[in-house]
Amino acid sequence: MRGLTMELSISHPALLAISDEDPSRSFFGGAQEWYSTEWSRRAGCGPTCASNILAYLALTRPALLPLYGYEGMGRADFARHMEDVYPHLTPGSAGLNRVELFSDGVVAYAGERGILLEPHVLALPGRMTWGRPVVSRLAEFIKAGLTSDCPVGFLNLHRGKEKNLQSWHWVTIVGAELGEDKLMVTVSDEGRQIELDLRLWYQTTPMRGALAYFTETSAAAPQLDTGNAKDAKAP
Structure with missing residues (x-):
């Protein structure tokens, strides 16, 4: 029926709450400013997003516990986790x-920790690209990730008209409100929980982006969903 919406979320979003030494302050997911070097603080949104996803998988699946090597979710421990993840997702000059x-x-x-994860990836071409997926494809992919109880990584290279989003940036989707004309998502961005209109972003961004989530597998086989796009990879 027209006008109906569906609300989705990872099962335990509170597990991404990170405590601080100052008891009056807390965070929702990691922040790239916690990295130890200037470059990683400037360019570390991707490994920060990955750190959120890996920590959540570890905390919700006993078999995946090695993905997070610390006892609690305090800021100091989570920052160490981010440093562990960083060598595998080191940002280049771009x-x-x-x-x-x-x-x-x-x-x-x-894999270094003895765990096989299967990546699920949806490439999102820029607005003027021939064969670009319809916006409902984004909703379907996000629904699949959240119902598998995995946060969804979201890359955008230009924020379009979505003013709450930084350009050239990764954030972590933890919830969504989906409808025929609606695609609102809840994300972790720089240790904060914010809302984004992903439909507005997709309709107005001139550049590409991507979505990704992960599931456990006994025989990892990466799947790249290009949505029949011509420019699924970066130029």
Whole structure:
């Protein structure tokens, strides 16, 4: 029926709450400013997003516990986790601007800890690209990720008209409100929980982006969903 919406979320979003030494302050997911070097603080949104996803998988699946090597979710421990993840998703001169760099890095980090993860990736071409997926394809992909109980990494290279979003940036989707004319998402961005109109972004961005989530597998086989797009990879 027209006008109906569906609300989705990972099962335990509170697990991404990070405490601070100052008891009056807390965070929702990691913040790239916690990295130890200037470059990683400037360009570390991709590994920060991956750190959120990996920590959540570890905290919700006993078999995946090695993906997070610390006892609690305090800021100091989570920052150490981010440093552990970083070598596998080290940003280049243009940051982590290709989704393959993100998905391959997450799989490599997990593999080093004896865990096979299967990446699920949807490439999102810019607005003027022939064969671009319809916006409902984004909703279907986000629904699949959240119902599998995995946060969804989201890369955008230009924020379009979505003013709450930084350009050339990764954020972590933890919830969504989906409808025929609606695609609102809840994300972790720089240690904050914010809302984004992903439909507005997709309708107005001139540049590409991507979505990615991960599931456990006994025989990892990466799947790249290009949505029949011509420019699924970075130029």
